[in-house]
Amino acid sequence: MATATYPPPPPFYRLYKDYLQNPKSAPEPPPPIEGTYVCFGGNYTTDDVLPxxxxxxxxxxYPKGPNIGNFCILLIDVMNCKMEFVLACFVHGCFLVVDFKKELRSLNRELQLHILELADVLVERPSQYARQVEEISLIFKNLHHLLNSLRPHQARATLIHILELQIQRRKEALEDIKRASLSWGIFTPENVEECMSLSPETKDIPLRILIRRREEARRLLKESLGTLDGQ
Structure with missing residues (x-):
């Protein structure tokens, strides 16, 4: 019995023409969703705000205030050489500061205590475990909310770090190329214009060597820049 290697295309492909010949033959993409939508049974919103x-x-x-995702501040303690994440909220006319590190540690200790209490309850009063499980779930939700409120700052800090590394690598690559070109005698303040105007047809052997080195330096420069662009 003979069978085709690949199945035939669906019949509705005849409804469309070549995109290059008629770009309007393809259907338009669906409009962006605005407001709320349902995904895997959960309700989500397109507003990029941490509820x-x-x-x-x-x-x-932990201490209440406005949406903590919009009030994340990074304070640098120069005296102790450490960084602390704090939350600055204006509540009832007073300036409330919530220390992220302190609150996370407090919730972590409370979580450990409730887990130990849950173990005791399971041994002594197994029928009363539901309340302890609810308390542990509540602590986990508060921990996750505090951590999620720091995600925007983490993203900015990570992006800044990546850009700083790229700038540092580019500077190091340029310095290496400059040192190599000077050590080979390719580009110097005295002969840079002369090197650029040289022709490969010259009969002067030193100049031909200079041209070859110049082309090699250009090739290395192109490879280095290509490598840096890919990082």
Missing amino acids: SLEDQGVRQL
């Missing part, structure tokens, strides 16, 4: 715990119906265990 508060109260909006999600979860009790907040």
Whole structure:
């Protein structure tokens, strides 16, 4: 029985023409979704804002304030040479500062305590474990919300670090090329214009060697820049 290597295309391909001949033959992409939408059974919104715990119906265990994702500040303690993430919120006319590190440690200790209590409850009162499980779930939700509020700052800091590394690599590559070109006698303040105006047909052997070195330096420069662009 003979079979085709690949199945035939679906019949509706005849409804469309070559895109290069008639770009309008292809259907337009669907419009962007605005507002709320459902994905895998969950309701989501297109607004890129971290919802508060109260909006999600979860009790907040750390100091309350506006949306913490919009008030993330990085303070640098020069005296102690350390960095602290803090939350600056204006609540009832007073300036409230929430230390992220302190709150995360406090929630972590509280989580450990509730886990130990859950172990005791499972041994002594197995029927009363549900309350401890709810408390542990509440602590986890608060921990995740605090960590998610730091994601924008983490993304900015990571991007800054990547850009700084790229700039440093480019500077190092350029310095290496400059040192190599000077050591080979390719480009110097005295002969740079002369080197650029040289022709490969020259009969002067030193100049032909100079041209070959110049072309090699250009090739190395092109490879280095291509490597840096790919990083």
